[in-house]
Amino acid sequence: MTERVQVHEPFVDPAQQHAADMLGMYIFLASEIMLFGGLFAVLFVCRLLHPQEIAAASKELHLWIGGINTAILLTSSLAVAIAVQLARQGSRRAVAISLAAAAALGAGFLILKAVEYRLEYSDGLLPGFSTASKFANPATHLFMNIYLIATVLHAVHLSIGILLLAGLVWKLLRRSLQVPKRASVIAVSGLYWHLVDVIWIFLYPALYLIR
């Protein structure tokens, strides 16, 4: 098993390289958690300062679109997790198919998100583009601003994830990424995808389900 794995500078054995890659990615994810954590802090403080207004504003959001999007992302995470298992068994085509499915689900999320923004625009709820007079009170406006920033930042991360998975699929099809020799690459990239999912797991109730 071990002799089938490539080792590059400055590592001495595959186990060390795998452990370093995993640790590096997990530390990067910790910094991503802190990045979004700042936004969550802002959101919770505003909610503490204006509980009624924020709850009313949250009810205006499209709960079901957000819910379907959550289901889409959870399913995409399943596809990535399956891809990692398949990669360890060395079935190249199946890995490519699962990763492509995950990327496609991610793209579906973005399309549905765009539809949702379009609906909010026609409801007059999208700040910056809609006229401010539609907002019931300043706190609603503030909440929609935070909503927009948080969801756009998440969409940016998701787009990076889609590009990452698409790149892996491309390399798998061109055989420049070999499984199970470099299954570790898929596991480490998968971690990023799952984190983007986990962030949405928290964003969904924190934005859509305030009651």
Add this chain to the structure above:
Amino acid sequence: MHVVRPLIFVWAALMSLLALTIAASFALTGPLSLVTSMGVATVKAVLVYWFFMHLREEGGLIRLAAIAGIAWLMIFFFLALADYATRSSS
């Protein structure tokens, strides 16, 4: 197939938790709603970390790195709350 089946169970659990949190949003309000929705989200995140993100297979160091971010965030939340929860609104 035997490695994929547990993953599908996890996915089913995640979907049920999603249904639960949506249902709870129609029933609960105020702090109870916040605690429930964040609690359910935490359980979902733990499932994703444990099964999908390989924490089950990894050693203590990786597990520590996985919780470092959220632990540090709690420092911020609690100490900032020490200000917001006790600030006099004059």
Add this chain to the structure above:
Amino acid sequence: MTSDHMVDAASHPAQPGIAETAEERVSYLRAGHTLGSWLFTSDHKRIAILYFISVTFFFFVGGAAATLMRADLLTPQADLLSDEGYNRAFTLHGVIMVWFFLIPSIPNTFGNFLVPLMIGARDLAFPRLNLLSWYIYMLGGLFTIYVLIAGGVDTGWTFYTPLSSMFANGNVVLAATAVFIVGFSSILTGLNFIVTIHKLRAPGMTWGRLPLFIWSLYATSLILVLATPILSVTLALIAAERLFGIGVFNPSLGGDPLLYQHLFWFYSHPAVYIMVLPALGVVSELVAAAARKPVFGYQFVAGSSIAIAAIGFLVWGHHMFVAGQSAYASAIFSFLSLAVAVPSGIKVYNWTATLYKGQISLDPPFLFAMSFIGLFVVGGLTGVILAMLAVDVHVHDTYFVVAHFHYIMVGGTVSAYFGALHYWWPKIIGRRYSLAWGRLSAALIFLGFNLTFFPQFLLGYLGMPRRYHVYPPEFQVLHVLSTAGASILGVAYLLPFTYLFYSMRYGKPAGANPWEATGLEWSIPSPPPKHNFAERPTVTRAPYDYTIEYEESDD
């Protein structure tokens, strides 16, 4: 004939340079001569040199801004800078010194160079990420230079709202972008160090045998990774506030300006420890080498680095005692701030105990370490004074605070930076420099520093607020003293670069271990070969196992 000629050359200083040594020929310095071989290197030693050059450049840019301020403060009137110009000078001084000098200074130069050498690795865990980190730093640096040319920014380095979001008319968004970018460089470096220290230690290099410099860099990296992202998102919110008026920090939309200060200081107070922890690590190395004794209480010195990093996250509210934070929160933060003094105190006591009865060398690096200890104690004790809720109300936003943090940042970190430079220079370049000039600059820096900043304690206590350049005439004497000290300090900071530069060509070859110190980095040739270690080292000895020469005691 030939041997006569060689003796003559060695005794005659006017002869052009000392010839290349065999060690230099195979060293990392000669592993490629093109500009590309430097700009596209993934060798941690070369990246350290790239950082050294760029960090030094920004040190002098930030120093130039300080020079302008000190010159303007010579008289009570505004005679050199306009009000706006003065605001822009101190903002750029702060932004450049904090993010482009102090934070990357020791970690990215000496840390990059020494982490693999000290733990017995060939490189950092992710060499190309390391190079990327330097490019991100330079991109942020370019933005800063552009801000400088475009007229600067006038918010102070803290970018406080609502000044920065609603009223300031400088290049706030661009300056915030520069700091936002350089933050990613910090995160990548921190990540690289943590993974390297965990995964690439040589066989036998247990946690209990790690050099204390590595311990302190590990603690620093934790802060870099966990605190910097909060700054990134906060600066992004400032930019969004200015560009789109999102209202998070604007009370008229229901936002809270104090929330900015919470977020900012949650990063920026730990950032103070990013700046000083590596310096504490350097001094631990220097103290052991100066006294030629094992560090007293190794475990406590190592553990105190981690404790400082952890407790450093719990104290940010002491910047907000007079800002409208709740009195309960202030009391909690005041107590927690006092707690940081405990691990800092442990370090100072243990260094002192290490020096006790040692045969203390007074070579330049060790003079810098001694002046660090003195200045750090003054800076630390005044920090304890400032952590007291009631006292802080009196001296908040005065020169007392300015003097306090300059004792830590400049007296502490910059002294340690120069100490590290004088200690590891023979390893980095492979040549010896003039010890006499080294001692002179250490003495001048200590003298100039105290003359600059001690009067500022008095100024602050008497009520001179910070960030003003027009002041009542009774403060002039102390301001003149401070400016006089600053001119000594300015010359003293330039001095090392002359004789160190001179030593690159005319210095005698240093040999592998000129200070006869312990540590893996001294076991390989100077300058180190491209791949560091000919074969993977195995560590069998405790750190700092200097052989102590016991003398017969008379008493």
